[in-house]
Amino acid sequence: MAGEDLLNLRPVLVRLEELREHEEYNPEHLEELLAEIKSDGVLKRPIIVDARTKVILDGHHRYNCMKRLGKTHIPVYFVDYWRPEIEVLPWDNKPPVTKEMVINAGLTGKKLPSKSSRHMVRLGGEVYHITYIEREAPTPLEEIP
Numbered sequence: 001m002a003g004e005d006l007l008n009l010r011p012v013l014v015r016l017e018e019l020r021e022h023e024e025y026n027p028e029h030l031e032e033l034l035a036e037i038k039s040d041g042v043l044k045r046p047i048i049v050d051a052r053t054k055v056i057l058d059g060h061h062r063y064n065c066m067k068r069l070g071k072t073h074i075p076v077y078f079v080d081y082w083r084p085e086i087e088v089l090p091w092d093n094k095p096p097v098t099k100e101m102v103i104n105a106g107l108t109g110k111k112l113p114s115k116s117s118r119h120m121v122r123l124g125g126e127v128y129h130i131t132y133i134e135r136e137a138p139t140p141l142e143e144i145p
Contacts, residue, residue, distance in 0.1 A: 006079065006083075006085060006123065006133045007135075009046075009077040009079070009133060009135070011046040011077055012075070012078070013074070013075055013144070014049070014054075014073060014074060014075075014076040015072060015073055016063065016071065017072075018054055019049060019055075019056055019076070020054055020056065020106040020107060020109075021055075021063065021106065021111055022055050022056060022057075022102045022103070022106035023060060023111050023112040023114055024113055024114045025061050025064050025114055026061070029061055030064055030065065030068075033061050033062065033065055034068055037062075037065050041140060041141055042140050042141060043062060043065075043066070043074070043075060043138070043141065043144065044137075044138050045059070045062070045131070045135070045136055046059075046075035046139075047075070047134075048076075048077050048119070048130055048133070048134055049076045049078055049079070050079065050080070051078040051080055051081075052080070052081070053081070054106075055081070055102065055105075055106030057102070057117075058119050058131065058134065059134075060114075069141065071141075071144050071145065072145050075137065075139050077134060079133075081099060081103070082099070084122075085122050085123065086121055086130070087120045087121070087122060087127070088102060088119055088120070089117075089120055090116065090117070090118065091115045094115070094116060095116075097112065097117045121133055
């Protein structure tokens with residue numbers, strides 16, 4: 001089945017400074033998530049990053065939480081963004097967005113507004129939000145440099 005390997009991603013620890021954000025984050029959501037991560041003592045899910053460009057596709061808030069916690073690394077699931085199974089759509093009532101726009105924003109530092117892109121994955125004829133392949137892999141904060 002096409003895309004089956006997307007369900008078996010393995011997280012790797014990556015230096016925060018190697019990664020590139022393509023969109024802004026929502027400060028209120030960041031504070032809520034930061035409080036949850038501190039309370040739980042774990043990062044529940046790795047983020048998803050394009051393997052070639054190191055542009056973050058999903059997980060900007062988690063990325064920024066790790067920065068705020070003084071961490072130098074974050075667990076990452078690397079994917080090939082150009083795979084046909086991975087699609088990008090705008091959130092409701094937002095302007096259209098393309099993979100090229102996402103990568104350009106990440107590489108130039110000219111970030112798109114928060115929630116500009118909604119990454120989806122097409123598996124077995126169904127379309128899911130990309131968090132579907134972001135399997136929970138809780139990592140205790142003390143294990144993250």
